[in-house]
Amino acid sequence: MNVQQVPDIIFSTIAKNSFQALAPAWFEIKTNSEEILNVGGEWQHYFLEQPVAGQDVSQACEMLIGMLPMTENFELPQMQLLEHCYTDIFAIHDTNSDWLLFCDVTEKTNQLQTYQQTSNDLILIKDRLSRTLNRYVGQEVSERVNKGELKxxxxxxxxxxxxxxxxxxxxxxxxxxxxxxxxxxxxxxxxxxxxxxxxxxxxxxxxxxxxxxxxxxxxxxxxxxxxxxxxxxxxxxxxxxxxxxxxxxxxxxxxxxxxxxxxxxxxxxxxxxxxxxxxxxxxxxxxxxxxxxxxxxxxxxxxxxxxxxxxxxxxxxxxxxxxxxxxxxxxxxxxxxxxx
Amino acid sequence: MIQKKICILGAAGVGKTSLTARFVFSKFSDKYLSTMGVKIDRKQVEASGQVVNMMLWDIHGEEYKKIPTSYLRGASGIVTVIDGTRPNTVNVAHKILQRVNEELGTLPNIFLINKSDLEDDWNISDAMIQTLRDSGAPVYLTSAKSGDNVESSFLQLAEMLLNP
Structure with missing residues (x-):
């Protein structure tokens, strides 16, 4: 679907709801440097201390050490900046200045966590069962059982x-x-x-x-x-x-x-x-x-x-x-x- | 102070978070909670007479989804973790490391074969350990539970970062 086909009132409602849910914050950064030019949005959602203009990005957000200056766009999904709070970070490289956008994805990540936990638990259980089976029938047979070759x-x-x-x-x-x-x-x-x-x-x-x-x-x-x-x-x-x-x-x-x-x-x-x-x-x-x-x-x-x-x-x-x-x-x- | 970013990588459930918690907080929990995305912890250590702030990126396991290469940007060193009771995690470790090498070139790396306290379930052969050693990286048998070799292995990596 083309965004331009969406009626303005629908688009603005979606944008408003998404905007609130994502609680965005952003830094404008001087190109080819780490210096913050401007800070906007809900910074308190992501940082314990307010980042300020003139600061280096790595001072405001220690985990970004070594990542700047930007040469291309990149994304750091599901970063735990604060305890139990997941953030997608988008690094946007532009001609006049670079940008870092922070979006809260805690709710979505917590839902995914349930799936991932179950998936990983199953992997561990399968490996544990394989180990037990190995002891009784040997590794080769155990592997064939796991692959469904032995019936x-x-x-x-x-x-x-x-x-x-x-x-x-x-x-x-x-x-x-x-x-x-x-x-x-x-x-x-x-x-x-x-x-x-x-x-x-x-x-x-x-x-x-x-x-x-x-x-x-x-x-x-x-x-x-x-x-x-x-x-x-x-x-x-x-x-x-x-x-x-x-x-x-x-x-x-x-x-x-x-x-x-x-x-x-x-x-x-x-x-x-x-x-x-x-x-x-x-x-x-x-x-x-x-x-x-x-x-x-x-x-x-x-x-x-x-x-x-x-x-x-x-x-x-x-x-x-x-x-x-x-x-x-x-x-x-x-x-x-x-x-x- | 010298700052170094370390990425901790490996298959799901090998003990990456437990090793980090043991190294940073001297804590261990038997409960397995799958890591989402990245959790970052820091620890200052002394290596070669200098203070190093090790920024530890505990990255989610590889099975569920591929590790985004953006996580590896700016990394100075790698800790590759293997589960000593699950030989298939050796293959996962090799694959991850190959991708890291392709993306970032060869970085200082240590292999931690974890869960050495589970002697009855140990399932990594000497031949497998030798293939890891053949890559030139130090290999440690660690236990996040007992703390065996955890501190010393991370300190060894800090030394490697300062004396490449």
Whole structure:
């Protein structure tokens, strides 16, 4: 719209209202200098002391040091000259003299502040959630989740997966005989062995239950078959624990071992819970089987079900065992005992 | 007295206002209040045997809107702030600094990697710190909360301003 098309009475009403809201003040400044020639408008809105003609701009408004003399027009938006008071400053370069115009934008800025605060809060929350996610699934997967590249149906989806349970053997008596700090330091040391090996093989940590972990393979993207990932993770856990135990022995610390159980089959994946608290979950017969196998695994041992054994193409190093599992009964399983 | 304008730049929420408040008023608040536009504070320090009035331009974070280059006019030095728990703020710092260099040429700059008190959440690798050091600017791990390295880093910048 062209301003000249606006009727005079409308234009003057808009100008009057805007003028009052902006509470303008201005300095006329000698060209190519900092000297104030004239002061006009509502200066008390912006300055505690009255600026006067003959003063340098930087004396009247210390924050403008280094900005003059003007060579071009520029704008300094949302300057807090006084506490809780926002000012847009317009520097206007003219042939006869330069001008500084001060306009109050406190109300508009306070409204924008609400949006900016919300936006920044969301950025911080997103970063915090990413950090939490990193700890459970690793940075690469966390980034893919954030970019929306990793999806499954949160309402429920059936999928073939491998489930791995790992638990520290003899942790309960160790817990009872040591003080809290030693218990937590020890637990963290062994947890690192477990979590690093799981996350390094595209495993998703489903739960940390006291001194044990449940992880699923086949949910996060991987270049390998999920059963191979689960088995690699199990072997790496046992190797990492064995290495940790060597270091702890040399340092004169107690050593512990872990047992691992793996089972493969169909599971229902989904998100359970309320708006306040939600968690990923995997439900299926083989999940219970993996838990039972882990309960039966000795220190340094990996036990797996037949489906896992077949998917791994029956590795020679594994020994067939028949186990009587609680609530499941007699089960054919396969065992690998490491040196730890 | 020597007057120097310092621009404090970085992504939103990295702790620019908290670092300024710690340096100028020895205060810290856990409450996060997003800065609008520019807030200016001053502190007199002694550097190389001279009194320097550091005029600190605490400028809003970069995410929400681009920093107007007019804010940088007349600046003598830059403080680039990074959040030690958020590695993406390193990239924001690099981008801002590149723009500053294009607009004003190379100014004395220090990098403050803030929130060093949050040890469990620390997420800046040594390699990232090295890329900052490679730019030739000093890098400090600071905590606006505890005050660690805050005063000393600003004083280092004051020295750099007087002895370019």
């Amino acid at each position: 499954f149906d949160a309402a429920g989806e059936r999928r073939e997966i491998s489930t791995l349970f790992v638990d520290i053997r003899g942790f309960t008596p160790f817990n009872e005989c040591n003080d809290a700090q030693v218990v937590m330091q020890t637990l963290n040391a062994y947890m690192n062995c477990m979590l690093d090996s799981i996350m390094g093989n595209a495993g998703m940590v489903d739960k940390i239950i006291g001194d044990g972990v449940m992880a699923v393979f086949g949910v996060l993207p991987s270049q390998n078959h999920y059963t191979h990932d689960a088995f690699s993770a199990a072997q790496q856990i046992q190797t990492a624990v064995a290495q940790l135990n060597e270091q702890r022995l040399q340092a004169g610390l107690d050593i512990l071992g872990v047992g691992v159980g793996i089972a493969t089959g169909e599971a229902v994946l989904g998100i359970l819970g309320t708006h306040e608290r939600r968690a990923f979950t995997a439900i299926g017969r083989h999940v219970n089987l993996a838990a039972r196998l882990e309960s039966n695994a000795r220190k340094g041992e990996i036990l797996m079900d037949e489906a896992t054994y077949i998917a791994l193409e029956k590795p020679h190093a594994l020994i067939a065992v028949t186990l009587a599992l609680k609530d499941i009964g007699e089960t054919q399983a396969y065992a690998l005992l490491s040196n730890s």
